[in-house]
Amino acid sequence: MSDLSQFPITRRWPAADPGVIQLYSLPTPNGVKVSIMLEETGLPYEPHLVRFSENDQMTPEFLSLNPNNKIPAIIDPNGPEGAPLPLFESGAILIYLAEKTGQLLPQAQRYEVLQWLMFQMGGIGPMFGQLGFFHKFAGSEIEDPRPKERYRAEVERLLKVLDGALEGRDWIAGDYSIADIAICPWLRTLREIYMATEITGWDDLKNVPAYLDRFLARPAVQRGLDIPKRD
Secondary structure, three states, X not given: OXXXXXXXXXXXXXXXXXXXXXXXXXXXXXXXXXXXXXXXHOOOEEEEEOOHHHOHHHOHHHHXXXXXXXXXXXXXXXXXXXXXXXXXXXXXXXXXXXXXXXXXXXXXXXXXXXXXXXXXXXXXHHHHHHHHHHHOOHHHHOOOOHHHHHHHHHHHHHHHHHHHHOOOOOXXXXXXXXXXXXXXXXXXXXXXXXXXXXXXXXXXXXXXXHHHXXXXXXXXXXXXXXXXXXX
């Protein structure tokens, strides 16, 4: 049996089965990337809920795994050369799991997949998140219209880039991949959580809405969107 006692996070979130991947997360657009990936690949894992409402992400135990206090993070007890591997940043985790399993990062499209993964990490995630803040959450109280308009316009632009790249394709890099797993949870959040489709030109898009619907129809996606289960 694997010994994960060297990781302080396991004192706050004990591992019922220390021989499987330990996932520390919350079902946010970034968090569900990894739960969906784990469901798609069939890797055994154990999810642990990190409650933002209780500031779990700021505890010493969580910070010992991710000093940047963000979810998701994992510990793989069977990492490279058999040693446990702690890892944070959703994009890095997706690449690691793809390489570990040989799934969802096809060699022929490797760099195309990675470019769209980085497109999500550097563009879609930060810009969509900022728009969500100014449109849906506390930022909506700010009277100055310029911050919201800046992010609204950038989200609209990014959607058009994505829409054009999807012309004639079911998935962003050809075959279904970690790039789709990274991008689509943010599209879902824009549409279903931020309720920002009307202000970002969603209805004028030719390919993105059907792309998201294809993604959400996948059984592994449906399971992963609810992991870890909220209290």
